[in-house]
Amino acid sequence: MPDTTASTAQLVEDARYRLLVEAVTDYAIYMLDPDGRVSSWSSGAQRLKGYAADEILGEHFSRFYTPADREAGLPELALGEAARVGRYESEGWRLHRDGSSFWAHVVIDAIRSADGELLGFAKITRDRTEQHETEQALRRSEQQFRLLVNGVTDYALYMLDAEGHVTSWNSGAERIKGYHPEEIIGRHFDGFYCDEDRQGGVPQASLDTALAEGRYEEERLQMRKDGSRFWANIVIDPVFDDTGKLLGFAKITRDITDKRRAQEELERARDELIQSQKMESLGQLTGGVAHDFNNLLTVILGGLQLLERQLPRDNEKVQGIWRNALEATRRGAQLTQRMLAFARKQRLFPQPIQLPALLQDMSELLVSSLGPTIALETRFPLQLDCVMSDQNQLELAIINLATNARDAMPGGGSITFSARNAQVGPRQSGKLTAGDYVCLAVTDSGQGMDEETLRRAAEPFFTTKATGKGTGLGLSIVHGLAQQQGGALLLRSTPGMGTTAEIWLPAVKPKAESPVPEVATPIEMSADPDEPLGLRVLVVDDDALVLMGTSALLADLGCQVSRAESARTALGLLEQSPFDLLITDFAMPDMDGMQLIQQVRLLQPALTCVLTTGYAGRPDILADSVPRLPKPFDREQLYSLLRRVRGTG
Missing domain, CATH: 3.40.50.2300 (Response regulator)
Structure with missing residues (x-):
């Protein structure tokens, strides 16, 4: 009797997997014997490749490959690797029944008996022609960025019952989400969602949408067993029996975290490029207007x-x-x-300048300019390189930064001047070329800036002060000075937590005696x-x-x-x-x-x-x-x- 029960359970499980496979229409899922001949054929395979089951069963799967790939022995290499390491995965051109080609993502898993005998192969093929063309267009148009979207290699493929409880679990699901089958089968699939999504009813809404529209697909953050989050492409299809009764849902999850990160990096780079072009255009316009004035x-x-x-x-x-x-x-x-x-x-007369000495000479001027409600503090290391800069312009930049900091603290506060030696490497250059720099930072304890204000802070004539209280040129001057001398102005700010303005200038090693620069009389x-x-x-x-x-x-x-x-x-x-x-x-x-x-x-x-x-x-x-x-x-x-x-x- 126990053997009969186990056999029945196995049949039920096999039936569920068959239903799952038949419900997936976007993927060709089928079996090969050890020699590579087709031994099973799903509805998804028929839709994707164009062959009916009676046309393809018993045929060698190499017919799906292009003539060039067959001549190169690619089908045999694929089966050989799958048999040797247990799995083969690749992308390439494949053929429909009518001879037309499509770009396919292919996964081949070796199937072995309990004693290790090779029984055949399970093969999953997905048509990625549209995605492939998009990726190629992106690579051509964005040469400095390579969007590696082909890193998604595994799929979580499993079944839910009508209420959303997990009823089957494949190895891809185990790898992506971290659960063993015995840990997850029987539990509700809402455990894969973040707390805010569960509270918002997203899991049930996704099932309702799949049932109402026949399919549900989205990109969303999901949870692994260890609590970490990853971006997932989620597809849910309802599964019905022959009478139309809902048996449950087939669910496919794909890890697209790398793709999302690449998109975010691309967007950040585009934002930086747009901002740089904007500032350059403003500089050209401002210089021309100043010339005419x-x-x-x-x-x-x-x-x-x-x-x-x-x-x-x-x-x-x-x-x-x-x-x-x-x-x-x-x-x-x-x-x-x-x-x-x-x-x-403007014309500059750069010379080596020691920042501690410069700030010491300016201390009296800063104290009188900023007023009694502002506390000043300096923090300089014992060993600090000189900066190569125009002294008059650098003093003007420091005064502008200090004045801005004071205006951000109408009730008083503190301003800290600090500096450090820094080295910029080729991979971290950003706004700066690789080399040695000194970073002079002016930090206030003021009200800070929001993201939009911070983004526009260095634009000429942009100011948050009342009319008549400022020209909006203070940070613009510092920005222009730093860039003209091979440096940069970097701003960091958080609302309610103050602002730090950093002037990065090229460094020169201090000398015992520096020659007095020739200054125009x-x-x-x-x-x-x-x-x-x-x-x-x-x-x-x-x-x-x-x-x-x-x-x-x-x-x-x-x-x-x-x-x-x-x-x-x-x-x-x-x-x-x-x-x-x-x-x-x-x-x-x-x-x-x-x-x-x-x-x-x-x-x-x-x-x-x-x-x-x-x-x-x-x-x-x-x-x-x-x-x-x-x-x-x-x-x-x-x-x-x-x-x-x-x-x-």
Whole structure:
């Protein structure tokens, strides 16, 4: 009697597995004998490959392979590996009955008797043509990223009864989920779901959907036996008997964790690329706008100074209006310099700088600037490399970061300055090239920033402060300074937990004595701005307003002025008349100022040439031998330049 019961149970179990196999229509599941001939054929196999059972039973499975694969002996190699190691898995082109091809994912498992005799093979084939084409397109379009979606090699294949209790369990399910059959059979399948999904009724909803629509498929986090989570592709099909009675559900689970991670990495990389392109575009736009503003401010500043000479000295009201306009113009010039700092177009004088000494020298300024409600702390290691940076710009960056930190703590708080040596390798470079750096961090105890604010924090003119309380250029300047010198600005912040701003700059080993860098001497005001100079000056600028304004200033200073709206016109005038001085703009459409000066030096080597530009200097383009007059310049700066040309300054 026990033997009969065991036999019956085995028959029932075999029947359940047969039903399971027949219910799966997206996979060809069939058996091969030891020689590779088809010995069973499922409905999924018929649908996928096109053969009816009576057409294929007894035929060798190699007919599913392409001629090239058959010639290469791939069918025999597949069976040989499955027999040798117990399993064979691969993807490749296979043939339908009509001769058309499809991309197949193939799994072959060896079936052996209790004494080890090879009885045959179980074979599962899935049509992955559409997925394969998608993967190929992704590889072509995203060359820097390879989405390895073929790492999913096993399937959890099992049955549920009508209420959702597990009734069968295969080896793939054991491998993926971690349960042995005796541990899971009879338990409800909602144990595979996270607590929040169970509380939300997701397991029952998935069965209801499968029953109502004939199929349920989704991607969701699932639980293993050890409590770890993994991303799963889940397919549930209802299983009915011949009378239409619901017997249960066939469930297939596939581990797609690697695929999801690859997608997330791709999305992160796309976000970083978009942000980088956006910042680069903003930098180009800001630099161009600043250049144009500097041209306008040159005209306004010169005009105001010429106007001042015509104003009544005894009218305090008129003089006050004039001084207010002049101060506004100078503030506009400062704003354009900040814009150029973000656009990375200001001239820099890098030198080795010791951060502890720099912060020590700045301590008094920081204390007075930040106020009594802000506590300052410095944390520097005993051994710290120097940074290669422009000292003035670095001081400005530190002040900007400290001011931002103070504004994030309206009720007071603490700001910590710290630094460390860091090495960036080729694989971890990101925004930085590989090499040695010093990371200067400014950390506050303020309110922090949310994700959206943090993402936009370094954009020019973006600010969370009230109107009139800030320009939104502070972090932009730091960003531009760091990038121009081969470094980066990195921000970390959490709402309610403060913000850390890190300036990464190239490191240089400290030296006992560092040479004092050559710094451009600012143009000083002349003691006697009314002495006529009598120089013959040629002014070249494609901006008519700048050309007229500069010429008026020169004429007011007693010069004989000729004007040219282009470099080619200037060359023509130089051939006709002698000049003592050439003042030319840099950015012109037909020939830029530097090219003009090079031509002029061939024609008149002794002629003094001066270059003006709305940018604050372009060391990569402008030769150091050419004097520069940055826009906007005023009457005193121009007068001082003329005195030097005449030899009296």
